Amino acid sequence: MNDRSPLSAPRHPSPTDDPLADLHTTDLSDLAIEADQQPRADVGTGTVQIGTGLSRIDALAKVTGRARYAAEHPADDLxxxxxxxxxxxxxxxxxxxxxxxxxxxxxxxxxxxxxxxxxxxxxxxxxxxxxxxxxxxxxxxxxxxxxxxxxxxxxxxxxxxxxxxxxxxxxxxxxxxxHETSMLAHRDRSHEPKSLKAGYSPPPKPRGAADAHWEDASIRVDTESYAGVEHHxxxxxxxxxxxxxxxxxxxxxxxxxxxxxxxxxxxxxxxxxxxxxxxxxxxxxxxxxxxxxxxxxxxxxxxxxxxxxxxxxxxxxxxxxxTFGHRPETWQRVRLASDGEGRLTSVIHEALAETSRKEDYVEVVVNWSGQLYHCENVRLDYRLVALDQYSPIDMRAPGAAHGVHALEVAMDELSYAAGLDPLELRLRNYADRDSAQDLPFSTKALRECYAQGAERFGWSRRPRQPRSRREGDEWVGWGMATGTWDAMQMFARARAVLHANGQLVVESAATDIGTGTYTVMTQIAAAALGLPMEQVTFRLGDSTLPVAPIEGGSSHVTTVGSAVEGACEKIQRELWKRARHHVDGFAKVKFEDVEFSNGHLNARTGGLSVPLEQLVRLKGEDQIEAKYLLLPNLLKQKKYVRAVHSAVFCEVRVDEELGTVRVTRVVSAVAAGRIINPVTARSQVIGGVVWGISQALLEETLSDHALGRFMNHNLGEYHVAVNADVGEIDVLFVEEDDRIVSRLGAKGVGEIGIVGVAAAISNAIFHATGRRLRSTPMTPDKVMRRD
Incomplete structure (x- = not known):
């Protein structure tokens, strides 16, 4: 011990101060804004851990109307x-x-x-x-x-x-x-895109001899698909x-x-x-x-x-x-060939997408076909057609929602041509490495997604032949597809302040678009310092806070979450140092041998424990502050391909007379690294599945190219999925822990939920009716029986 007076180590936490005490004298208008920005968990959560399912802490503010949105903030003489x-x-x-x-x-x-x-x-x-x-x-x-x-x-x-x-x-x-607003009418003047856009990678160079192997193959498929404009x-x-x-x-x-x-x-x-x-x-x-x-x-x-x-x-x-950006109109052609055992010998994926005359908006559409399955002969091509439209913009899983759809429908067709179960075909072509870059995956639990998803769905009971099961006026079909998305990490800063009253405030200019950012960041911080959720406030949504990236690409948890944990770890180490120098018994306790729980720093052995509030006050201070800059370890990350994977299994019921399709059951098995909060993560995947149903069956923008405008610009005519369109959705998370992607072991779940859903529905419709529909949306006029 040093010459300062040691502290005893009490065994129980002391009561905390009122977390809103510092706001009681605030002007009411400021208090309303402050309260909006700082949702808090309900009292009584206790110490939380990573992986615990917790309800959203911003829910009360939203359902009671206290949460203010952009058009609801008051101003004088507005x-x-x-x-x-x-x-x-x-x-x-x-x-x-x-x-x-x-x-x-x-x-x-x-x-x-x-x-x-x-x-x-x-x-x-x-x-x-x-x-x-x-x-x-x-x-x-x-x-x-x-x-x-x-x-x-x-x-x-x-x-x-x-x-x-x-x-x-x-x-x-x-x-x-x-004017020119029809992409299909102007395919002849497509151009190579300029690749300058965050998150975009142009298609890799061809490898092998994809065209020659496709021409020589005895088992092959040649598919075309079209996806019209979708609007946010x-x-x-x-x-x-x-x-x-x-x-x-x-x-x-x-x-x-x-x-x-x-x-x-x-x-x-x-x-x-x-x-x-x-x-x-x-x-x-x-x-x-x-x-x-x-x-x-x-x-x-x-x-x-x-x-x-x-x-x-x-x-x-x-x-x-x-009247602003949308998911771009996209045409695709996918050609696949396999040997007699169903192993891919050729993959060719070509895509055309719209852009404006002002900008080259680009998406990763075809690259997935060179990464998802093992094949030595691959050629990918992606081109743009400039139109008199506003530039397209990113929409949930940009590029993958359409690109993976085209691939997975073609894979389903190939399974029938090769006489294999669709799941078996995918397992035979499983890629343990990314062939395009010759790199391993940081983690890839897709096999487990296939196995656990198939078991939960009951895939083994699926009849092999289409039109095998009918109940009343409806044909019943089962389909499946694979999903994938990038596991990204950007850079961010976070600031954490532990107050002497036990309150922890963490800040970063992050955003919560409904994904649960408030809740998950609070949970990460609370778990790090062993505090109840109600003692932790996470501040976001303000440009004056420490820098954070935009919330996009399913990267907020891996990025901002890692910065939050990093800032909290700095506080952990400062508390540990203070305990070693000032608290009896801690002098020889290593950092690896302490834990934080119930508002205390505890030695894992020996029963030593000290309240965090006492450690904060040791130097006559009323707080401990730490800042952390999260920079991706590019030297380490570039040695791997980082991706999220899923397996989607779907049941549909089709009335051919009316052309109606009911999606009655979906099982989505997701491998997305360590799941921080299963409740909010599950909600994200469910939302993605619902949108996948909407993409598959409903969302259609109708254009009058003579006028050059979208005609059904309202929710009365631009249809989106509602409760009546959604059946049972079962989400399961496969165990995975990826410390290459993030220090938390987490990946992202925002995008992956939609990827593969429309393809699984399309494949299920074929299994039900024997009619192959490749383009979206698969509206009743396309489904209806034609004698």
Whole structure:
């Protein structure tokens, strides 16, 4: 021991102080915002562990309406903006007459390209952190019309209703030009994409002689599939509330998957110092990729606020949610060949996808076909067709949702051609290494997914031949497919502060789009320091917090979660050092021999224990603070292929007379590393399965290419899955622990839930009816019997 007075080591935790004591004197408006940003767990959770299933700590705030979304934050003298969109698909604006709108009492202004405030013009300033190569769209920049639905004016008024009414009075005249909006009609002018986009890898070079082996094969399939445009339809529509402070500081509440990404764009476009802009997104009502890039309402609300020096809110309507990016229209051709034992001898996967004329939006569509199964002869090709559309944007499992679908339907066809069970075909072509890069997988428990999923589903009882089982008016079919997605990790910072009253506050500019970020990060921190959940607060959704990536690609747990654990480990070590120097009996206790539980630091042997609060106060301090920078270990990670895998088994019931398909049962077996919270992880996979059903059977965008616009831009005609469309969904997690991907051993589960679901449904429809449907959605007109 040193010369300082030692502390005794009590065996029981002491009561904690009131966790909200420091807020009791706060102004009520500030308290509302503070409470929104800091959901807390219910009292009585006790010490938690990684892997414990816990309910969401933000649930109460959401169901009681205390959670505020982007369009719900109050401001004094708030003005409302309403977007005027043009119907023309391409052309130039010849005039905008806003006189009738401006004549209305309460209409403050109508902004157009002719009178907007000064904004920067260079493309570089409009590029957000996820932008693809090319020139980003600049709202109200000039008189050029690039696509139908483009915003061309913003009416600002003293009430939402007045702004909406006045917007109808604005007359916009456009000199139209010939447009092209059909990808299939313009396949002949496809081009190689520019590959500049975060997360995108171009197809690897061909290996072997795929074409020759396919031509010579006796067992082969040649498939074409088409997937039309899909639109994001989260419950919360895109909105931005820009609050102008007395000092000119902008506080922006934005529907975004990255507060720092939105701040980045605002500050650069308007030439503002980053310190003069704060973006907050404490709650996001779903996004699924639509919030990765800042949408146009953010720049419109900001320009109006700067122009009028007054707070402004702009919220898009459900119809306007169809006027920005979407999952791109995609055509694919997959050719597979095998030997007599069903082993792949050739894989050829080609894809065409749409993009805008302004940017080369890219996705990883075909690469999965060179990674998922073992084959020596592979050729992959991916090209783009530029159209007069808004640039597509990421949608849940971008690229994989379509690319893996095409592959897995083709694999099902090959299983019948080779006379093998679809599961057996996949096992015979199981890849222990990624042949394209000749690298091992960091972990890969796909065999276990196949085995456990098949057992749970009862796959062994599946009749071999299609049209083998009928119940009443419905044919019953079973299908399966494989799913895969990247296991990504980015970089992030986290800050943790342990207070003398036992309260732990952890911060990072992360986002919770409904995935459970609040809950899981709180759980990671609580488990690290052995605290009950109610003593831990995780702060997110504020651009002033430590840097975090956008919430996308199923990387938040592996990235921000690892940073949170890293910050908490620093506090662990500081507490341990204090115990060694100041507490009797701990002098020779190694760090590896202590544990944190029930608010105490405990020696694993000997019964030594000391409350964390006492260790915090040892140096006359009231807190211990630690910061952690999470940087991926690229030297280690690049030696492996990091991926999440799943096996999806599905039962459908098909009425051929009506063309209806009921998905009555789905089993999804997922290998996604160490599962931090099975409750929230399961919810993510269930949500993905529901969307897979929607993708397979319902979601269809109808376009009038003569007009160059989407026609069914509402939820009455653009159908998404509802409760009546969803049967039993069973999710199981296969044991896996991947310390290559993250220090937590975790991967991600946000994307993998949707991958393979539509293919499993398609394959089940074939097993039920003998009719092969490759394209999505598989609507009744395609399913209906044709004599």
């Amino acid at each position: 003005l409302y903006g309403w977007v005027v969109n043009t119907a023309a698909a391409r052309g130039r604006i010849t005039s905008i007459d806003a006189s009738r709108a401006l004549a209305l009492t309460g209409v403050v202004d109508v902004l157009t390209h002719e009178n907007r405030p000064k904004m920067r013009s260079l493309d570089l300033f409009y590029k957000d952190m996820t932008a693809p190569a090319g020139s980003p769209f600049k709202p109200l920049h000039d008189d050029e019309v690039h696509y139908s639905g483009q915003p061309v004016a913003l009416v600002v008024a003293r009430s939402l209703e007045l702004a909406r009414h006045a917007a109808r009075l604005v007359q916009v005249r456009v000199e139209t030009q010939p 339809n989260p419950m919360e529509m895109h909105a931005s509330t820009v609050i102008v402070g007395k000092d000119g500081h902008l506080t922006v509440y934005d529907k975004t998957q990255g507060s720092q990404n939105s701040r980045w764009v605002i500050s650069r476009v308007f030439g503002l110092p980053a310190r003069k802009v704060t973006v907050r997104n404490p709650f996001v009502g779903g996004a699924f990729g639509s919030g990765l890039r800042p949408q146009y309402q953010l720049l419109l609300a900001t320009m109006a606020a700067l122009h009028l020096k007054q707070s402004v809110r702009v919220m898009l309507t459900r119809q306007q949610m169809f």
